[in-house]
Amino acid sequence: MSLGEFDVITHYFKLHDCGVTDSGVDIGIGDDCAILDIPDGCQLAVTTDTLVAGVHFFEDVCPYRLGYKSLAVNLSDLAAMGATPKWVSLAITLPNVETHWLSEFSRGFFDLANKQGVQLVGGDTTKGPLSITVSAKGIVSRNKALKRNGAKQGDxxxxxxxxxxxxxxxxxxxxxxxxxxxxxxxxxxxxxxxxxxxxxxxxxxxxxxxxxxxxxxxxxxxxxxxxxxxxxxxxxxxxxxxxxxxxxxxxxxxxxxxxxxxxxxxxxxxxxxxxxxxxxxxxxxxxxxxxxxxxxxxxxxxxxxxxxxxxxxxxxxxxxxxxxxxx
Incomplete structure:
Protein backbone atom coordinates (compact mmCIF):
# COMPACT_ATOMS: atom_id res chain seq x y z
CA MET A 1 0.00 0.00 0.00
CA SER A 2 1.43 3.36 -1.11
CA LEU A 3 0.67 6.13 1.38
CA GLY A 4 1.08 9.87 1.00
CA GLU A 5 1.61 12.47 3.73
CA PHE A 6 -2.07 12.94 4.54
CA ASP A 7 -2.71 9.20 4.38
CA VAL A 8 -0.01 8.73 7.05
CA ILE A 9 -1.66 11.33 9.28
CA THR A 10 -5.12 9.81 8.83
CA HIS A 11 -4.12 6.15 9.20
CA TYR A 12 -1.69 6.44 12.12
CA PHE A 13 -2.27 9.67 14.02
CA LYS A 14 -5.63 11.33 13.38
CA LEU A 15 -8.07 8.51 14.10
CA HIS A 16 -7.28 8.22 17.78
CA ASP A 17 -9.29 8.85 20.92
CA CYS A 18 -7.46 9.04 24.27
CA GLY A 19 -10.74 8.49 26.11
CA VAL A 20 -10.76 11.89 27.85
CA THR A 21 -14.27 13.32 27.84
CA ASP A 22 -13.32 16.85 28.96
CA SER A 23 -10.18 17.24 26.84
CA GLY A 24 -10.33 21.01 26.37
CA VAL A 25 -9.84 20.57 22.62
CA ASP A 26 -12.11 22.83 20.59
CA ILE A 27 -10.33 22.12 17.29
CA GLY A 28 -7.77 19.33 16.98
CA ILE A 29 -6.12 17.61 14.02
CA GLY A 30 -7.45 18.67 10.64
CA ASP A 31 -7.18 22.47 10.67
CA ASP A 32 -4.26 24.89 10.44
CA CYS A 33 -4.01 25.20 14.22
CA ALA A 34 -5.39 23.45 17.26
CA ILE A 35 -7.69 25.53 19.46
CA LEU A 36 -7.43 24.62 23.14
CA ASP A 37 -9.41 25.79 26.15
CA ILE A 38 -7.35 26.57 29.26
CA PRO A 39 -9.30 26.51 32.55
CA ASP A 40 -9.67 29.74 34.49
CA GLY A 41 -6.92 30.26 37.03
CA CYS A 42 -4.43 28.09 35.13
CA GLN A 43 -1.35 28.69 33.02
CA LEU A 44 -0.10 26.74 30.02
CA ALA A 45 3.17 24.81 30.36
CA VAL A 46 4.85 24.00 27.03
CA THR A 47 7.92 21.87 26.32
CA THR A 48 9.53 20.66 23.09
CA ASP A 49 12.15 17.97 22.44
CA THR A 50 13.67 16.67 19.23
CA LEU A 51 15.01 13.12 18.97
CA VAL A 52 17.42 12.45 16.10
CA ALA A 53 18.44 9.03 14.79
CA GLY A 54 22.04 8.21 15.69
CA VAL A 55 22.12 10.91 18.40
CA HIS A 56 19.20 10.17 20.74
CA PHE A 57 18.35 6.66 19.63
CA PHE A 58 19.86 3.79 17.70
CA GLU A 59 18.85 3.45 14.05
CA ASP A 60 17.49 -0.06 14.68
CA VAL A 61 15.52 0.79 17.83
CA CYS A 62 12.15 -0.91 18.21
CA PRO A 63 9.63 1.62 16.79
CA TYR A 64 7.14 0.90 19.60
CA ARG A 65 9.75 1.90 22.16
CA LEU A 66 10.75 4.95 20.16
CA GLY A 67 7.14 6.13 19.99
CA TYR A 68 6.76 5.59 23.73
CA LYS A 69 9.97 7.36 24.72
CA SER A 70 9.52 10.29 22.34
CA LEU A 71 6.42 11.22 24.32
CA ALA A 72 7.81 10.19 27.72
CA VAL A 73 10.76 12.60 27.67
CA ASN A 74 8.39 15.50 27.05
CA LEU A 75 5.94 14.44 29.73
CA SER A 76 8.90 14.27 32.11
CA ASP A 77 9.51 17.99 31.53
CA LEU A 78 5.88 18.70 32.44
CA ALA A 79 6.32 16.57 35.57
CA ALA A 80 9.28 18.72 36.60
CA MET A 81 7.02 21.79 36.49
CA GLY A 82 4.15 20.12 38.36
CA ALA A 83 1.90 20.50 35.32
CA THR A 84 -0.98 18.20 34.44
CA PRO A 85 -0.28 16.81 30.93
CA LYS A 86 -3.09 17.57 28.47
CA TRP A 87 -2.10 17.89 24.82
CA VAL A 88 0.73 17.03 22.48
CA SER A 89 1.79 17.79 18.92
CA LEU A 90 4.09 15.57 16.86
CA ALA A 91 6.35 16.44 13.92
CA ILE A 92 7.98 13.40 12.38
CA THR A 93 10.50 13.25 9.54
CA LEU A 94 10.65 9.89 7.77
CA PRO A 95 13.15 8.63 5.19
CA ASN A 96 10.31 6.55 3.70
CA VAL A 97 6.87 5.23 4.60
CA GLU A 98 7.00 1.77 6.22
CA THR A 99 3.56 0.72 7.39
CA HIS A 100 4.76 -1.74 10.05
CA TRP A 101 7.19 0.83 11.50
CA LEU A 102 4.50 3.52 11.60
CA SER A 103 1.97 1.17 13.14
CA GLU A 104 4.34 0.21 15.94
CA PHE A 105 5.60 3.76 16.51
CA SER A 106 2.08 5.13 16.82
CA ARG A 107 1.05 2.21 19.07
CA GLY A 108 3.87 2.99 21.51
CA PHE A 109 3.14 6.72 21.38
CA PHE A 110 -0.56 6.30 22.06
CA ASP A 111 -0.11 3.62 24.72
CA LEU A 112 1.62 6.24 26.88
CA ALA A 113 -0.76 9.00 25.75
CA ASN A 114 -3.72 6.87 26.89
CA LYS A 115 -2.06 6.12 30.21
CA GLN A 116 -1.52 9.84 30.87
CA GLY A 117 -4.80 11.09 29.33
CA VAL A 118 -2.96 13.14 26.71
CA GLN A 119 -4.53 14.02 23.35
CA LEU A 120 -2.62 14.50 20.08
CA VAL A 121 -3.83 17.80 18.61
CA GLY A 122 -1.58 18.41 15.61
CA GLY A 123 1.86 18.22 14.06
CA ASP A 124 3.57 17.64 10.74
CA THR A 125 5.03 14.85 8.59
CA THR A 126 7.94 15.37 6.19
CA LYS A 127 10.43 13.27 4.23
CA GLY A 128 14.09 13.21 5.26
CA PRO A 129 16.49 11.67 7.83
CA LEU A 130 14.54 10.13 10.72
CA SER A 131 13.80 12.57 13.53
CA ILE A 132 10.89 13.14 15.91
CA THR A 133 9.90 16.45 17.49
CA VAL A 134 7.26 16.43 20.19
CA SER A 135 5.73 19.45 21.89
CA ALA A 136 3.77 18.65 25.04
CA LYS A 137 1.36 21.03 26.75
CA GLY A 138 0.05 20.92 30.28
CA ILE A 139 -1.80 23.12 32.72
CA VAL A 140 -0.82 24.27 36.18
CA SER A 141 -2.54 26.58 38.64
CA ARG A 142 -1.46 30.19 38.16
CA ASN A 143 1.88 30.98 39.82
CA LYS A 144 2.11 27.43 41.23
CA ALA A 145 4.51 25.89 38.70
CA LEU A 146 7.61 24.24 40.13
CA LYS A 147 10.77 26.15 39.24
CA ARG A 148 14.52 25.78 39.60
CA ASN A 149 15.23 28.92 41.61
CA GLY A 150 13.61 28.24 44.99
CA ALA A 151 16.11 25.96 46.75
CA LYS A 152 17.21 27.28 50.16
CA GLN A 153 19.91 26.48 52.69
CA GLY A 154 18.71 23.60 54.88
CA ASP A 155 16.47 22.06 52.21
Missing part, protein backbone atom coordinates in the same frame (compact mmCIF):
# COMPACT_ATOMS: atom_id res chain seq x y z
CA UNK A 156 16.76 18.33 51.57
CA UNK A 157 17.83 17.18 48.10
CA UNK A 158 15.59 14.31 46.94
CA UNK A 159 15.19 12.07 43.92
CA UNK A 160 12.45 9.76 42.76
CA UNK A 161 13.01 6.15 41.75
CA UNK A 162 16.43 4.60 41.17
CA UNK A 163 19.44 6.10 39.42
CA UNK A 164 21.85 4.90 36.75
CA UNK A 165 19.69 2.24 35.10
CA UNK A 166 19.26 4.04 31.79
CA UNK A 167 22.95 4.93 31.61
CA UNK A 168 23.96 1.31 32.18
CA UNK A 169 21.44 0.25 29.53
CA UNK A 170 23.12 2.63 27.09
CA UNK A 171 26.58 1.36 28.06
CA UNK A 172 25.39 -2.20 27.45
CA UNK A 173 24.16 -1.33 23.96
CA UNK A 174 27.22 0.72 23.03
CA UNK A 175 29.84 -1.63 24.46
CA UNK A 176 27.95 -4.95 24.42
CA UNK A 177 28.72 -5.24 28.11
CA UNK A 178 28.09 -8.58 29.76
CA UNK A 179 25.37 -8.04 32.36
CA UNK A 180 23.15 -10.30 34.43
CA UNK A 181 20.09 -8.09 33.98
CA UNK A 182 20.79 -6.60 30.55
CA UNK A 183 17.13 -6.49 29.45
CA UNK A 184 16.13 -4.65 32.62
CA UNK A 185 18.62 -1.88 31.88
CA UNK A 186 17.69 -1.66 28.19
CA UNK A 187 14.03 -1.37 29.25
CA UNK A 188 14.98 1.44 31.65
CA UNK A 189 16.67 3.25 28.77
CA UNK A 190 13.94 2.75 26.16
CA UNK A 191 10.70 2.60 28.19
CA UNK A 192 11.10 5.65 30.40
CA UNK A 193 8.31 6.22 32.93
CA UNK A 194 7.66 9.95 33.44
CA UNK A 195 6.83 10.93 37.04
CA UNK A 196 3.82 13.13 36.31
CA UNK A 197 1.74 12.05 39.29
CA UNK A 198 4.59 12.83 41.66
CA UNK A 199 5.25 16.16 39.94
CA UNK A 200 1.67 17.24 40.57
CA UNK A 201 1.97 16.19 44.23
CA UNK A 202 5.11 18.31 44.63
CA UNK A 203 3.23 21.53 43.83
CA UNK A 204 3.06 23.57 47.06
CA UNK A 205 5.66 21.20 48.56
CA UNK A 206 8.95 21.36 46.61
CA UNK A 207 11.06 24.52 46.67
CA UNK A 208 12.66 23.58 43.31
CA UNK A 209 12.46 20.75 40.80
CA UNK A 210 14.02 19.46 37.57
CA UNK A 211 13.97 16.14 35.73
CA UNK A 212 17.19 14.17 35.36
CA UNK A 213 17.92 13.92 31.65
CA UNK A 214 21.57 14.96 31.31
CA UNK A 215 22.96 13.53 34.55
CA UNK A 216 22.10 14.24 38.19
CA UNK A 217 25.05 16.54 38.90
CA UNK A 218 24.60 18.59 35.75
CA UNK A 219 20.88 18.98 36.32
CA UNK A 220 21.39 19.74 40.01
CA UNK A 221 23.83 22.45 38.98
CA UNK A 222 20.99 24.17 37.09
CA UNK A 223 19.03 24.35 40.36
CA UNK A 224 22.04 25.61 42.29
CA UNK A 225 22.85 28.30 39.73
CA UNK A 226 19.24 29.50 39.63
CA UNK A 227 18.91 29.39 43.44
CA UNK A 228 22.38 30.82 44.18
CA UNK A 229 23.35 28.08 46.61
CA UNK A 230 25.48 24.93 46.83
CA UNK A 231 24.96 21.30 47.74
CA UNK A 232 26.29 18.30 49.62
CA UNK A 233 25.56 14.91 48.03
CA UNK A 234 26.00 11.67 49.99
CA UNK A 235 27.05 8.95 47.56
CA UNK A 236 26.06 6.26 50.08
CA UNK A 237 22.45 7.48 49.85
CA UNK A 238 22.13 7.24 46.06
CA UNK A 239 19.25 4.84 45.29
CA UNK A 240 20.18 1.84 43.16
CA UNK A 241 17.81 -0.78 41.81
CA UNK A 242 18.05 -4.38 42.96
CA UNK A 243 19.29 -5.17 39.45
CA UNK A 244 22.15 -2.66 39.77
CA UNK A 245 23.04 -4.01 43.21
CA UNK A 246 23.23 -7.49 41.73
CA UNK A 247 25.59 -6.30 38.97
CA UNK A 248 27.83 -4.77 41.66
CA UNK A 249 27.78 -7.90 43.82
CA UNK A 250 28.65 -10.10 40.83
CA UNK A 251 31.51 -7.79 39.76
CA UNK A 252 29.84 -6.86 36.48
CA UNK A 253 29.86 -3.20 37.56
CA UNK A 254 32.21 -1.60 40.08
CA UNK A 255 30.88 0.63 42.85
CA UNK A 256 32.69 3.57 41.25
CA UNK A 257 31.03 2.86 37.88
CA UNK A 258 27.63 2.71 39.58
CA UNK A 259 28.29 6.15 41.08
CA UNK A 260 29.33 7.39 37.63
CA UNK A 261 26.10 6.15 36.05
CA UNK A 262 23.98 7.60 38.86
CA UNK A 263 25.66 11.00 39.04
CA UNK A 264 26.46 11.79 35.41
CA UNK A 265 24.96 9.08 33.21
CA UNK A 266 21.67 10.77 32.32
CA UNK A 267 18.60 9.13 30.77
CA UNK A 268 17.03 8.55 34.20
CA UNK A 269 14.09 10.95 33.75
CA UNK A 270 13.51 10.82 37.48
CA UNK A 271 12.63 13.97 39.38
CA UNK A 272 15.32 15.82 41.33
CA UNK A 273 13.83 18.25 43.83
CA UNK A 274 14.39 20.12 47.07
CA UNK A 275 12.12 20.16 50.11
CA UNK A 276 12.20 21.74 53.53
CA UNK A 277 12.37 19.07 56.28
CA UNK A 278 8.75 19.87 57.21
CA UNK A 279 7.58 19.57 53.59
CA UNK A 280 9.40 16.25 53.34
CA UNK A 281 7.49 14.90 56.34
CA UNK A 282 4.22 16.17 54.84
CA UNK A 283 5.04 14.47 51.54
CA UNK A 284 5.63 11.14 53.28
CA UNK A 285 2.06 11.29 54.55
CA UNK A 286 0.78 11.34 50.96
CA UNK A 287 -0.22 8.13 49.20
CA UNK A 288 2.96 8.01 47.13
CA UNK A 289 3.35 5.54 44.30
CA UNK A 290 6.94 6.66 43.64
CA UNK A 291 9.99 5.87 45.71
CA UNK A 292 11.54 9.02 47.26
CA UNK A 293 15.12 9.17 48.55
CA UNK A 294 16.97 11.98 50.34
CA UNK A 295 20.48 12.15 48.86
CA UNK A 296 21.86 15.37 50.35
CA UNK A 297 21.38 18.92 51.59
CA UNK A 298 21.29 22.42 50.17
CA UNK A 299 24.06 24.64 51.57
CA UNK A 300 24.73 28.36 51.56
CA UNK A 301 26.40 29.81 48.48
CA UNK A 302 30.01 28.57 48.52
CA UNK A 303 32.87 28.46 46.04
CA UNK A 304 32.53 24.67 45.83
CA UNK A 305 29.13 24.20 44.23
CA UNK A 306 28.64 20.46 44.78
CA UNK A 307 30.50 18.48 47.45
CA UNK A 308 30.25 14.68 47.22
CA UNK A 309 31.12 12.41 50.15
CA UNK A 310 31.18 8.67 50.76
CA UNK A 311 31.07 7.54 54.39
CA UNK A 312 31.60 11.19 55.35
CA UNK A 313 34.85 11.34 53.34
CA UNK A 314 35.32 13.40 50.14
CA UNK A 315 34.68 11.35 47.00
CA UNK A 316 36.57 12.36 43.89
CA UNK A 317 35.20 11.21 40.53
CA UNK A 318 35.74 12.45 36.97
CA UNK A 319 32.16 13.39 36.16
CA UNK A 320 30.42 15.35 33.42
CA UNK A 321 26.88 15.37 32.10
CA UNK A 322 25.59 15.26 28.53
CA UNK A 323 26.23 18.24 26.24
CA UNK A 324 25.33 18.08 22.53
CA UNK A 325 28.15 20.40 21.51
CA UNK A 326 31.01 19.00 23.60
CA UNK A 327 32.80 15.68 23.27
Missing amino acids: LICVSGDLGNGALGLAHKLENRSLINSQFFVDALELTEPRNELGMLLVNQASSCIDISDGLLQDLQHILDASKCSAHIKADALPFSNAMQQEIEQDKVTQEQAYQYALSGGDDYELLFTLSPDAYQDLLKQDLIDKITVIGDVLANEDEKIRITQSSKPLSLALSGWDHFKK
